[in-house]
Amino acid sequence: MTAFARNQWYVAAYGREVGRELLGRTILDEAIVFYRTEGEGDGAAGTVVALADRCVHRRYPLSASRLDGDRVVCGYHGFTYDTTGTCVSVPGQKRVPRTARVTAYPVVERDSLVWVWIGDPALADDTAVPRAPHLADTARWTTVGGMEPIDCDYGLLVDNLLDLSHETYLHGGYIGTPEVADTPMTTEVDEGAGVVRVSRHMDDAACPPFYARSTGIEGRITRWQDIEYHAPCLYLLHSRIAPRGVLPNPDGSDPNAFHVEITYAITPSTGRHVYDFWAVSRDFGLGDEEMSAFLHDFNREVVMQDVDALNLLQKTLESEPAGYQELSINIDTGGLAARRILARLAEQGARPAGATAAGLPAGAR
Structure with a gap:
């Protein structure tokens, strides 16, 4: 656990x-x-x-x-x-x-x-509260969201969200396409700040139904996924969608792309229960209630696919013999970094105030 x-x-x-x-x-x-x-x-x-x-x-x-x-x-x-x-x-x-x-x-x-x-x-x-300002910026973003409880260790949800290659297999026909699993990713870790960044930029990808129906793009797309995980609770996925070949302007402006902020708050309830707060914010179709209803219902179906998979995984792990071994590969780099950070934060929180890892008062030698 x-x-x-x-x-x-x-x-x-x-x-x-x-x-x-x-x-x-x-x-x-x-x-x-x-x-x-x-x-x-x-x-x-x-x-x-x-x-x-x-x-x-x-x-x-x-x-x-x-x-x-x-x-x-x-x-x-x-x-x-x-x-x-x-x-x-x-x-x-x-x-x-x-x-x-x-x-x-x-x-x-x-x-x-x-x-x-x-x-x-x-x-x-x-x-020290991490920020997600798009959730409250109703002038620039329209947001839909909800919360689903999951019967699993909260670490399993962190793993799930930091390895988006599972979109290809678990969420095919919704948000997953072959390119998500096939495209290499980059990972940056700020151990001190407790932040993990995972990026996957797809310059020629199929447009999944989630974005095809909401943006109206036909054909292949440029699709960027840039994750920030602020341990232990806040997960931000900055998603950029544009027709294939359309890139931001040299000055950083990006008027010809669609931007979606995916927010998750990962809050442990008990050792095998977690609250999965989720939200989808968009900078297009602002105030379009029909689009909001579609994005809410469609994304909730995606979330429920994760819920079902993680509920099953938790039950499976509980039936495994003690000392079972995992096999990790490159796609797990972000998740493994998050595990290290969570373990450090848990260990720090278990110490008396002013104590260090060596058990001495802070400043003692």
Whole structure:
């Protein structure tokens, strides 16, 4: 099982999912309830709150409870919590026990995503949240998306997304063509930043149905795929599609191509469950509802092909004898780099604050 990288930001929900209804999600084995405060009036949206999803009294799920203003009232015995997780009221007595509080998690809402910090709250730095600005830039991009839970180790989803050669075989007739598997790729790894970049540029490729129907291009295409994986959670695929031979201008402008940003947030729920947040953003056909419906439904079919494959793979791996061996080749370079980074982040998150890999306080020699 891929070890959890704690002391990291993870996507918990789309901003549109969090409102005045209590939303329960399990992230890195921690049950969390999310809701939005009432706001300041004039229709202004409130801020997102994340609390441990268990009442301190008898462990009743707070996500199955109710809101009273900005306070959560446990649906079992009425223990009431404010936005900091402090219990402010208990039934049958005026004195609230000093230890009656639940964990409040740091939260950032950015680029239409709700990020939650799992780990030491003193280390939460909201400037470290990776960006996906196209998700919120409605003037330049139109976005569709969704979320699918997968019954697999989250590391399997990371492997899947960093090796797009599987498009040829698993997604043929949707987004896959022979050129995806046949074209060599380049891989760059920034170990310190925890970023893996994988690029595959196809200058003469068949146009798969996903792009033929949305762009209207007939014939063969130039198709570029440039991946950025920001460990542990955010995956960005910058996709460029143009008629064969059409390249960007020398000044970098690219008016004769179609651009699609594919975004995945890979959030571990438990050791064998992962939330697969996905979104498709385009810079053409802006506001075209028929195109949006097509891209949403078509891409969800692609996502579900991955879901089915990874569910099967997880079951298969669990039936394998201990010590089974994998065989890796060039197409696995990005995925193997991501595994190294995730292992390092998990190991760092398991140390006490200020400790180093050697077990000495930071700065000690």
